[in-house]
Amino acid sequence: MIYHLFEYLQSQGVDFPGIRLLNYISVRAILVILISLVCALVIAPEIIARLQKKQIGEEIRGLGLEGQMAKKGTPTMGGIIILASILIPVLLFGDLSNVYIWLLIITTVGMGAIGFLDDSIKVFKKDKNGLRGKYKIFGQVGIGLIVALTLCLSPQVKIRTGRTQASEVKSTITTIPFVKNHQIDYSWIIPGEGPVHDHCGWIFYAAVIIFIITAVSNGTNLTDGLDGLAAGTSAIVGTTIGILAYLSGNAIYASYLGTLFIPHSSEVVIFMAAFTGALVGFLWFNTFPAQVFMGDTGSLALGGIIAVAAIIIRVELLVPILCGIFFVESLSVIFQTSYFKYTRKKYGEGRRIFKMSPLHHHFQKEGIPALIQKPVKAIPEAKIVVRFWIITILLCILAIITLKIR
Secondary structure (H helix, E strand, C coil): CHHHHHHHHHHCCCCCCCCCHHHCHHHHHHHHHHHHHHHHHHHHHHHHHHHHHCCCECCCCCCCCCCCHHHCCCECCCHHHHHHHHHHHHHHHCCCCCHHHHHHHHHHHHHHHHHHHHHHHHHHCCCCCCCCHHHHHHHHHHHHHHHHHHHHHCCCCCEECCCCCCCCECCCEEECCCCCCCEEEHHHHCCCCCHHHHHHHHHHHHHHHHHHHHHHHHHHHHHCCCCCHHHHHHHHHHHHHHHHHHHHCCHHHHHHHCCCECCCCCHHHHHHHHHHHHHHHHHHHHCCCCCCCCHHHHHHHHHHHHHHHHHHCCCHHHHHHHCHHHHHHHHHHHHHHHHHHHHHHHHCCCCCCCCCCCHHHHCCCCCCCCCCCCCCCCCCHHHHHHHHHHHHHHHHHHHHHCCCCC
């Protein structure tokens, strides 16, 4: 709103010192990250107090983890803090005429609403299972469909390719890492040619978008099991996507790197700046020992935002690297469940690959029969979290390096 106010004043010939500063992405990004950080620090104590007053505390399952029962009653649904701290500065300093900003806002509100409903069922109805899985997936797929249809049909969504970047076109081309001419068109996967072939290419692209949004939001949700793990990891990934968005939204840098230039995608930088600032502010209260948990209200929204931002700037195929922790956490649950069912059917009793899944709990347990026994002794929670952060930093550096490894 402030951005549009300054834009209107300039169009009316009003001039005063600093009026043009908001024309610069870098200035707005700095303002947004600071405001989102301050918002989180200011509103968190009040929200935590209200959650405690209403006795909205976390129900802890008896998993036998060290320090686990001490977390019982810690306020949950703290994702409200993150979402508010993102949306306030974005609405103030974002370009609200930009289609990408609205896609990210819709994703934030929509995924947050699904998570809020899930948390509400757990807290108020005392149902540990929360929202039934099929309804949660239905909501995630619905939001993914909105994003996919917008990206496929909106005339504002165009790209420029190659070093000349002569004209803007609607295309299903995306970036693929570790390849010399690191671009691939989803329509290439569909055999044939002609209008039907082109339409099938767009349909396949939409299906990929829906799958990625659903997968990443669920992966983030599974990762949210230790104090500060999901928030810290998401902040690192969000910062990296912000850097990639800045490069993709700048014609000079995109031309130099030979990557896709996405017109108007620089507004993604503003959103990811708010995203990072809000998470850093939330970490003030969420690091070990946590004063508040984000709950599904936060975790589903974080994964959705990361996925949509990556899709907008056409780096969705980098997601397994960028979100390596989320990816491995999801795989650990899939492998553990599948192997347990297979061995129970074959041997009459279920066996484990990991001592516990998701993966972060494997490092907290000891003395449980499993294929993978290392580490033998349990690792303190705070050390697991910091090590996962370090791994995420290394993966994000690798993702940025892929711009030049071709």
